[in-house]
Amino acid sequence: MWQSMELHFASDHPAMAGHFPSNPIVPGALMLDCVVAAVAGGVAGGAAVIRAAKFLHPVRPGERLDLRWQTQVNGAIKFECRLAGGGALALTGTLEISRP
Template sequence: MTESDSAISVEFTIGEAHPCTSGHFPGMPIVPGAFLLTKVEDAIINAFPGKTISSLKKVKFLNILRPEELASVSLQAKTENLVIFSIESQGTQIASGRAVLASL
């Protein structure tokens, strides 16, 4: 995890054999959007102890992520309970949105 000017970035790679790619799609696997959101959740939980996601807003999936491609989740806290997130790979934005946080 790297941190600069209140922005946090976490890199990840999903292996081709990961169960989330099964059926998405045979011969041309992609990482499902729902699984990408679990990476956002993991990053938020690690970056903001004592917080959980209460809702996601304005989530957009703009491009696909293929297994074995290096990607990163970037987080920027806008307020105590609002985080802007982005997922990027090789200079391409994969997804973006807002996470509304609540205290545990």
Template sequence: MSDLTARFRIPADHPCLPGHFPGRPVVPGVVLLDRVIAAARDAGLEAGSRFPSAKFLRPVGPEEEVEVALRRTPAGRLAFTGHVGGKLAFQGELA
């Protein structure tokens, strides 16, 4: 069960995209992780800004809808997953 589910899109004109990568823009992982922190904080969940683990399993492009699910672990961290089109794109823990 999730503590939180949030959705977001990174717009095609986001300043992180030019040059990352020419001809096939990919949202940088740091931007995705920033959105994970923002989603947790917007929902009132206590969230740090350290990622003991983070794995990126597929690229996320501009304008793709990302669904983030967060849940509290027994250790007090926030485990997260990010799905695009129903497929796992990234996962990790926020402490």
């Protein structure tokens, strides 16, 4: 069963400064951090490992992403992020969460 939530990247977030002045995009590390926080948020003391990530479309400051994730049979968590409202696929990947 897929779970979902919306992610928002504020234009004034400190990570946006200088990334990139003439063509601003949300840093991939910030997107991945938000994905891990959303997916692993309910696991107290757990650690997340990103096994794969593929950036497919730039995300601009102020844009919103629809995040969906699903736990696979092997325990890995598959995720994908689309620009809000059924837009372009921006990020896909898998992660694992170790539980204490």
